[in-house]
Amino acid sequence: MGAVVGRAIRNFNLESRAEREISKMKPSPAPMHPSTQSLLRELMSRRPEFKGEIARKDDKLLSFLKDIYVESKDPVPSEQVKDAGRHQEPKEFRLHKGHRFDMMNIKNIPKGKISIVEALTLLNNNKLYPETWTAEKIAQEYHLELKDVNALLKYFVTFDVKVFTPEDKKAIQSK
Template identity: 75%
Template sequence: MGAAVTRAIRNVNLENRAEREISKMKPSPAPRHPTTKSHLRDQMSSHPDIKKEVDRKDDRLLSLLKDVYVDSKDPVSSVQVEDAGTLQAPKEFRLPKGHHFDINIENIPKGKISTVEALTLLNNHKLYPDTWTAEKIAEEYHLGQKDVNSLLKYFVTFEVQVFPPGDKKAIQSK
């Protein structure tokens, strides 16, 4: 949404702004240094034919330039060539594990898991680490061993701990 608004604001009155920019006076050449002016003046006075040669138009070169026709095409990128040449292998999918079919997930690509499955396997590993080892999780959910080890190492499920009150005067919950 933000890109559309930005594009709309950027393109407001675009043609008028472009026309105004094109119709501006072209910048004049930068002023020459005074020492350069004197050297140029000396050269022009000693060789007056140079000025004529600089200002003269060469008809032969102009006719050759009119005969030039440029037809350019963008080069084909290597990515497009590879995409066109290779057919994509069909992806392998699996059905979601567990009893959470009320979510609109029909199938999950192999090597990936849903959020509910991630929470389930993390909880299972926390409660039964001997049964739900990293190898079993990788096999059950069609994941890579390295990914499962990282998942078990860096992610934990939410855990609520209730500490008993320290002093006896604390209000007891009913």
């Protein structure tokens, strides 16, 4: 409903508004600098044929312009040409570790990647046994790059449940 009203207001009296805009005086060019005007007057007084040269249309140049026909085609990116000629190399896969979680039927995982279950497992192992599950061992075990494993261990943590005893809690005073 709002679009109908908006369109009606926008198109109201459109022809007369367009005609009024077209019939307005066109803006005049900006005035020249006084020094330029004096130089042009001096040049025109010395050589009056320049005034005719400025106003004259050159038929030879206009005929050249009429003969020009531009046909444009978008260039094909070189990457697409290279990709079409190159065969896809087969990816290396590895078996899924930790088959006890069968949440998804994952048959194999590309090397350099891990599943969610594996990520949680390795984070938990590193948290519980940091001296045995080091970044180097995790990178070797899961076929990952060391910098990726270091970033994973630095920026991601598993959930931690902490249970506070009643003695540790501060009592909330009721009003």
